[in-house]
Amino acid sequence: MTTTTSITVRVPAKVNVQLAVGAARPDGFHDLANVFLAVGLYDEVTATPADTLRITAEGHDVDRIPLDRTNLAARAAELLAARHGIEPNVHLHIRKDIPVAGGMAGGSADAAGALLACDTLWSTGASRSELLDICAELGSDVPFSLVGGAALGRGRGELLTPLPVGGTFHWVFAVADGGLSTPAVYGEFDRLTAGTDVPEPEAAPALLAALESGDATALAAALANDLQPAALSLRPSLSATLEAGTAAGALAALVSGSGPTTAFLAKDAEAAGQVARELLASGTCRQVRVAGSPAAGATVL
Ligand SMILES: C[C@@](CO)(OP(=O)(O)O)[C@H](O)COP(=O)(O)OP(=O)(O)OC[C@H]1O[C@@H](n2ccc(N)nc2=O)[C@H](O)[C@@H]1O
Numbered sequence: 168m169t170t171t172t173s174i175t176v177r178v179p180a181k182v183n184v185q186l187a188v189g190a191a192r193p194d195g196f197h198d199l200a201n202v203f204l205a206v207g208l209y210d211e212v213t214a215t216p217a218d219t220l221r222i223t224a225e226g227h228d229v230d231r232i233p234l235d236r237t238n239l240a241a242r243a244a245e246l247l248a249a250r251h252g253i254e255p256n257v258h259l260h261i262r263k264d265i266p267v268a269g270g271m272a273g274g275s276a277d278a279a280g281a282l283l284a285c286d287t288l289w290s291t292g293a294s295r296s297e298l299l300d301i302c303a304e305l306g307s308d309v310p311f312s313l314v315g316g317a318a319l320g321r322g323r324g325e326l327l328t329p330l331p332v333g334g335t336f337h338w339v340f341a342v343a344d345g346g347l348s349t350p351a352v353y354g355e356f357d358r359l360t361a362g363t364d365v366p367e368p369e370a371a372p373a374l375l376a377a378l379e380s381g382d383a384t385a386l387a388a389a390l391a392n393d394l395q396p397a398a399l400s401l402r403p404s405l406s407a408t409l410e411a412g413t414a415a416g417a418l419a420a421l422v423s424g425s426g427p428t429t430a431f432l433a434k435d436a437e438a439a440g441q442v443a444r445e446l447l448a449s450g451t452c453r454q455v456r457v458a459g460s461p462a463a464g465a466t467v468l
């Protein structure tokens with residue numbers, strides 16, 4: 168008889184094809200109309216039984232993520248274990264390919280991955296809705312990392328409605344030096360919008376229709392990120408990256424979420440390769456990545 172000694176879960180990154188941000192709420196969060204699209208860049212989380220909770224990581228920039236119990240993967244294991252009255256004795260190994268602190272939800276991916284891996288390893292039998300509740304407790308973006316595909320996130324982003332996507336979209340991502348703090352970018356949004364009437368966030372019908380039809384040109388025309396002025400204010404050098412990608416033939420360019428990763432929508436796979444080469448040669452970013460979308464959510468391998 169063989170016993171399963173470890174479980175590996177693969178989890179995608181995201182880009183926000185629309186990020187409409189409302190005014191700050193009394194709890195400090197912002198109500199959103201957050202149109203998430205999962206993209207084919209992945210972290211993997213492997214859960215193995217151990218004597219105590221332990222986190223290890225490999226990949227680019229893992230020196231910038233905590234390996235103690237503040238790691239979102241560790242917090243996911245602890246929350247699940249506490250709900251089921253068991254000890255979170257597990258070794259979680261993170262293989263990181265999603266840029267760290269880049270606005271692509273890498274930490275959220277690791278949290279969703281750890282949750283699904285531990286749930287499978289421990290046979291807790293948690294329902295999908297219990298897993299989604301735990302995800303929402305861990306962070307606003309974590310539920311989407313679990314479900315993947317495309318979805319509209321309301322509330323602070325955690326209340327998801329799946330969205331239909333009618334084709335494959337081709338993206339190039341320019342990875343910047345260093346990260347941007349998500350709370351700092353929301354804080355800068357508040358500063359820049361102070362004294363103005365911030366409208367209720369709404370998903371744009373034209374954007375939802377472009378996703379559904381798989382029309383890259385229509386999606387390019389509808390891409391919108393209300394956090395982009397704040398990210399550019401904190402990191403003005405991103406303007407040059409956006410311009411370089413547009414000059415290289417991207418249909419559209421925007422900051423991914425809170426940044427500093429920038430995202431470029433290309434007409435097809437060939438155009439994406441061309442944009443990637445020219446962006447890298449422009450010297451306006453540290454690294455480029457090409458990825459298709461939509462991508463599946465957290466998946467046990
Ligand atoms: C901006 C977005 C867009 O998808 O992601 P990133 O681009 O950073 O990955 C998200 O809203 C980030 O979600 P996430 O990173 O899960 O945030 P959380 O851990 O829940 O919150 C971190 C902090 O961000 C701010 N925050 C987050 C979500 C929200 N709707 N309003 C906020 O004001 C708050 O200051 C909060 O304390």
Ligand SMILES: Nc1ncnc2c1ncn2[C@@H]1O[C@H](COP(=O)(O)OP(=O)(O)O)[C@@H](O)[C@H]1O
Pocket residue numbers: 231232233237238239240261266267268269270271272273274275277278347349425426
């Ligand atoms: N497992 C994790 N992976 C990445 N970052 C993590 C993790 N756990 C905690 N963090 C911290 O969360 C912050 C946000 O990182 P990340 O989720 O990669 O970026 P973003 O919120 O911009 O998408 C960073 O300060 C990082 O150190």
